[in-house]
Amino acid sequence: MLEALLFAMFAGTAIGCALGVVFHRNPVHCALLLVGVLLNLAGIFILLHAQFVAALQVIVYAGAIMVLFLFVVMLLNVKGETPLLTPGAAKFFGFLFALIVFVEMLWTVLQPGGDAGAPAAQAPLPADFGSPAAIGRVLYTVWLYPFEITSILLLVAVVGAVVLAKRKFV
Amino acid sequence: MLGAPGVPLLWYQMLAAILFTIGVVGVLVRRSALVIFMSIELMLNAVNLSFLAFSYHLKQVDGQVFAFFVMVVAAAEAAVGLAIILVIFKNRATLNVDDIATMKD
Numbered sequence: 001m002l003e004a005l006l007f008a009m010f011a012g013t014a015i016g017c018a019l020g021v022v023f024h025r026n027p028v029h030c031a032l033l034l035v036g037v038l039l040n041l042a043g044i045f046i047l048l049h050a051q052f053v054a055a056l057q058v059i060v061y062a063g064a065i066m067v068l069f070l071f072v073v074m075l076l077n078v079k080g081e082t083p084l085l086t087p088g089a090a091k092f093f094g095f096l097f098a099l100i101v102f103v104e105m106l107w108t109v110l111q112p113g114g115d116a117g118a119p120a121a122q123a124p125l126p127a128d129f130g131s132p133a134a135i136g137r138v139l140y141t142v143w144l145y146p147f148e149i150t151s152i153l154l155l156v157a158v159v160g161a162v163v164l165a166k167r168k169f170v
Numbered sequence: 171m172l173g174a175p176g177v178p179l180l181w182y183q184m185l186a187a188i189l190f191t192i193g194v195v196g197v198l199v200r201r202s203a204l205v206i207f208m209s210i211e212l213m214l215n216a217v218n219l220s221f222l223a224f225s226y227h228l229k230q231v232d233g234q235v236f237a238f239f240v241m242v243v244a245a246a247e248a249a250v251g252l253a254i255i256l257v258i259f260k261n262r263a264t265l266n267v268d269d270i271a272t273m274k275d
Contacts, residue, residue, distance in 0.1 A: 003176030011185045018189055018212055022196035027204050034208050037189075041215055044185075047177065048226040053218075053237050060241060065211070065248045072252045073204055076259050085199050086268070094198030101194050105187040109180065125229055138231045139238070150242045157246035164253035 003047055010047070014040035027073045031066060038062045049130040182223035189216035203255050203265045207248070214244045 017036035024030050038061045045054035085091050128134045139147055189212060196209025218237045225233025255265065262270055 001176075007177045007181065011181075014185070015188055015192070018192040021205070021208055021212060022192055022200065027202060030205050030208055034211060037212060038215065041219060044182075044219065045222055048182070048222045050222045050225070050234050050237070053222060053234050056238070056241060057218075060245065061211075061215075065245055068248055068252060069204070069208065072255060075256070076204075076265065078202070078204075078259070078265050086201055091199055095195065098191055098195040098198060102187060102191040105190065106184070109183040109187060129226075129229070129231065130234060134231050135234055135238075139235050142232070143235050143239075146239060150239055153246050154242060157249050161249045161253040164250070164257055 007044065007047055010040045010043040014044070027078070028070065031069045031073055034069075035062050035066050038066065049125065051130050052132045052135055053130070179223055179227045182219060186216045186220040186223070189213075189219070201266050201268060203258070203267050203270075206267065207251055207255070211244060211248070214240055 014037050017033045017040065020033035021030050021037065024033060038057060042054040042057040042062075045051075045057060086094060126134065193209045193211075193213035193216060196212065197206050200206055200209065218240050221233040221237045221240070225231065225237075258270055259265060264270065
């Protein structure tokens, strides 16, 4: 009961903030509302026994990535000059395609044989589920190669960002 | 519903679907490149929620590991993408994606 209440609270705030991200005029407000979405999702992650991921969500996502966003928004200082929404028929088709995507996802989720109806694993939840130790054990054994590849991805991203920032483009 | 005591898995999936759709609307309808980027972050987070819900439902930590990978990709994407946006703004003095569709003409 308490869990359902907390879920409803976090989910409602997250959806409200997400709508604000998409429809607010000022990009600074958009970024701050996105931080609201991320924090509420962190609360939902804790409901899902993913404490470590929730902590990373707050520290890395809301703390680092969104600061980067805000930094760029304030550095560029663009507000009001670009039109809010795409004009005319493109707007209509944008909403239409989003609706189609939503209906498709709902159809998949609500299907009787769909994954949402899959029976939960019978085994009881391990005591250390979601702890850094449990995640690390899986991350550095089963998912070792993908982990190493992500480190290369990050290296490429750093090099790319530096090159983009330093080179003169005409 | 089956699944976790308290909140059924279906609700998490519905929330993820709603957040993802809002992100899709943002990408398709907004014109500012920065807000389109934020909408992409929104979609990545909806996917993360789906991963974690299934991870809890199936009582396997692998879903949480995948959420990490999604976060890493989001960080890399934000670093490179924002650098690209800065360069575009330096050259064009606009962020309207309709005005910077140079491949078109």
